[in-house]
Every structure is written in C-alpha cells, then in structure tokens.
Amino acid sequence: MSVAVDAPLPGVLDYRDGEFSLSHGDWVEVPLGRREVLGVVVDPRRLEQLSGQDGRQEITPDRLKSVIHHFSNLAPAEPKWLELASFAARYYRKPFGQIAVGLVPKWLRDLKNLIPKKESGPSNLDRLLSKSVNQPAQAAPIKNTTADPRLNAEQLLALGAIDRPGVHVLHGVTGSGKTRVYTEAARRCITSGQEKQVLVMVPEIGLTPQLVSRFAAALPGIEIAVLHSEVSERERARLWLLAASGQARLVIGTRLSIMTPMPHLALLIVDEEHDHSYKQQEGMRYSARDLAVWRAQQLGATAVLGSATPAMETWAQLDKKKYQLLSLPHRATGEPAAAIELIDTLKDPAREGLSLVSRQAIAQVLEQSGQVLVFLNRRGYAPVLSCASCDWASQCAACSIATVLHRIDKKSESSGAGSTGLSAASKWRLQCHHCGAESAVPKFCPDCGDSDLSPIGRGVQRLEDTLAAEFPGARILRIDRDTVKQGKALAAEIEKIQRHEVDIVVGTQMLAKGHDFARMRLVIVADADTQLVNPDFRAPERL
Secondary structure, X not given: OEEEEOOOOOOOEXXXXXXXXXXXXOEEEEXXXXXXXXXXXXXXXXXXXXXXXXXXXXXXXXXXXXXXXXXXXXXXXXXXXXXHHHHHHXXXXXOHHHHHOOOOOHHHHOHHHHOOOOOXXXXXXXXXXHHXXXXXXXXXXXXXXXXXXXXXXXXXHHHHHHOOOEEEEEEEOOOOOHHHHHHHHHHHHHOOOOOOEEEEEOOOHHHHHHHHHHHHHHOOOOOXXXXXXXXXXXXXXXXXXXXXXXXXXXXXXXXXXXXXXXXXXXXXXXXXXXXXXXXXXXXXXXXXXXXXXXXHHHHOOEEEEEEOOOOHHXXXXXXXXXXXXXXXXXXXXXXXXXXXXXXXXXXXXXEOOEOHHHHHHHHHHHHOOOEEEEEOOOOOOEOEEEEOOOOOEOEOOOOOOEOEEEEEEOOOOOOOOHHHOOXXXXXXXXXXXXXXXXXXXXXXXXXXXXXXXXXXXXXXXXXXXHXXXXXXXXXXXXXXXXXXXXXXXXXXXXXXXXXXOOOEEEEOHXXXXXXXXXXXXXXXXXXXXXXXXXXXXXXXXXX
C-alpha cells in the first residue's frame, strides 16, 4: 500500500498494511527513518499493482516496513480533499505528502495527541472528539429563507445569480453592501434544508472579528469555525475536525482555511479578492483565491470573488467569459460616492509630508468632531539614513538593499545616536524590511567619518510626529506592524477608533482593507506616487 507523509519526497512510500484492513484516505502511523510520523493512505492496493505478469511481485512484502497504527477514530480524508491536495502539489510543484499531511493542523500531526498514554486509556484526540466533534450537529435555527427586506434591487439581483453554481465576481463600490450579500447568500445556502457548508475567506486576521459578528447576526445559533494563524493549535485542530465532519457549517478564515476539508462545501466567498495577502510567499507557495476557484469548479459549487477593485487577472477571466460579473455600482445607503481630490505638490508643496490643503482639511474635520485617516504605506521613521558629505546610505549587509530607520521607543535612553541629528531621547535602529536583519545606527559615516547623518524621506513614525506637532490637541493613533503584532491587538485598536477615542489615525496598508469607521470624514494618502517607485510589476495596479 502507498502512504503519503510530510517529507520532501518526490512521491509516496510503500508499506505493508500488517494487521490492519486499510482503505483510501485512512490516517496511519508509519516509520520514516528513525522516527514515526502521521501518514495518509493513498493507494491500499499498491502491492497488487506491482505484481509482474507471471504473478511474482517485483517488491516483496518482506522488504517493506509495516504500518504501526491505524487511527480509526480519525475520519478518513475524503477523496475530493485528496484530489485538491494532488492538484495543488502538481500546480505549485510541491511534494504531495507535504500538502496532504503538512497542512493538517500541527496538533493532529503530533502522534502524542493521537496515541493513548496508557494502553486502555483515551488519547488526547479521543478527549477532543468526545467534547465537541462527536456531539450531534446543531440544526440551523433559521427556517425562513425569504430575503431580507433591507436588500436593495442590485443586491437582490446579485443574490439571484449567486444561487447558481459558477464563479461570480461581485464588483461593488465601497459602501455598496457586499457584506450584506455575503451574509444573505450564506444564510440561504445553510438553511436550504441540506447539510451544505460555506467557506468565507478574508485577507487579514484583523478583518475576522467584524465579519464574524456580521455572520453571527445573520445566522444565530450556527457555530462559526474561525481559522487563522493566531488560533491555538488545539482549537484549530478541533475546528478542523468539526469542518471535516460537516458539523461546522460556516468557516471563516485567512488563506490557510482554503485547505480545510469540508465534505458538503457549496459556497466559497473570497472577500477583497484582489489582496496580495491571499498569496502564500513562504514554504508552500500558493494562491488561496485561485485554489478557491478551482475547488468550486471541482465540487460544482459557487465561488464569489468580492472586491471594489478586482485584480487584473480577474478582469481577464471576465473578458474571457469564464467568470460572471455582478455589479453593485451604488452605495447601499444611497449616499453619493466620496469626492476625490488630487493635490499637485509642485503647486502646493508638501511640508513634512502634508500639503497646505491637507492641513486645512484636517483642521476643518477636527473642528466638526470628525475623524481623519492619514495613509502612508511605509513603516518606520525614514526609508534610509544618509551621509550629507558623501554618497553613503544605510544598506543591509545581507541583502544589499536600503535599511529603514526605525524609532524603537520614544522614551528610552539614548543609544549613542545623538550625533546623527536624531533625537537623543529615543532609541534608533536600522532594519531591513526584506530579511528582517537589524543593526545599530552608526555615530559616524562608515565611508568618510562625518557625523552629519540624516534621515531621508518619511515613514509613518515621522508622519505621526508631524501631525502631533501640527495638531497638539488631537488624539493620534498609529497602526502598523510595529505597533500591532497580533490580530487581537488590531481589533482592540479598531474598537478605539469606533468608540471615537481617536481623532487622527496614521496607518499603513493594514487599515486599507474593509474596515467601517462611521465618523471617518477625511482620508489622506500621503506621498501617493512613491508607491510607483517599486520593482513590483503590479505597483501601478496596487496604487
């Protein structure tokens, strides 16, 4: 029999089934070198296929190692899910076992959780199954599938199309009510009288709390499985098993949720489908959005790709008539679209990153007790530290790209960088945003020895200082990867904004994704054209 294991192998491994009667998709413990690992059976009749024409086996059973244990309490991997793993392995050039087994929650891959400590006692998996997974599934409490009367004509038209299988692109302007369409489509699907499941994907962990609350309101009583990297390993295993058993009718998660086994999956929703966060850039490289489309086509299900600015490749598929376009061109409230003003900084020069028009607009909004969002997609204090006397600029020793100047702590003691012209009351570091390497700020230029080292350009930290000096009475909050390390921390900061505990928000792209701020009256994109100075061929599209 053939078994796939989480190892960098070009194929699968052959084992004897021993005393077990195994089938396709069964989970087993097998020896691999000097250790034992979790594996999944992909071909239980492998030895029969290897028999020669004269009946002799080219590989005799005595030359093979035996399966050690069959985890009969772990539901077999469904064929469609293994087919998905096989496609991903071929398309993304990754060993099949590293996908089929490697993407199983880490808690389940740890054999200590699957094997009882005492021969007659339960395993950690048995305890987990007895507490939640083996309990009877709760029926959906909502029986009335009549559309919500608050839906407008455009939303109802989109919902009518989503009821049919296929790939649909929901192109709606900001505020058009795409989330209402999502929740209503999920409600219709789950309460249709069949055991259908729905998968909703978001690009960032920080977007899950508000989306979960919206779906919970639309589907009261339905357990929502939330899957992302900040969920504990044990809880992720529990939710993964609930989805695999069909008990979790609704799964909301980031890109990793696309590989969740869901035997009755009927609807896949990809919110902000254009977002590059759906692409995994480390380890197994894949596009969760593209896998969602493939999975919908595989299952004959419905995929909804929602965005106010669909990706170029999505438009290309629309031109080829492979996807269906659903439009929400108007705001759900009937309000006009926000006015957009381009400021030519050659005519209205920016001082410390803000033009006179921007400063006046901020002051006006603050007088009216509104909120302002200032967006600058550049972390740190300044993109580079440079010498005024020569051509030296801070550079990463490992990557040979410019290192970014960061202020670590405003109130920390001087790190000896006072001679650079930077505040001696702060601690400064040079950080590479590519490899993460850090180094101290030099006191003198490494090339010419001059002490006149100056920050060039601006990041969100420097922009925050500018706003604090210009509007001393305003409550300013900066949100970026330096201030917010986890999704829970981001959710707490978002709540501050929603409770109007903040007047001015300074942030990077973390704040440019699907958040709803009722008091936000003004959005300023500082140094917008600098986003084009980027080797990424998608830079114009992302701007």
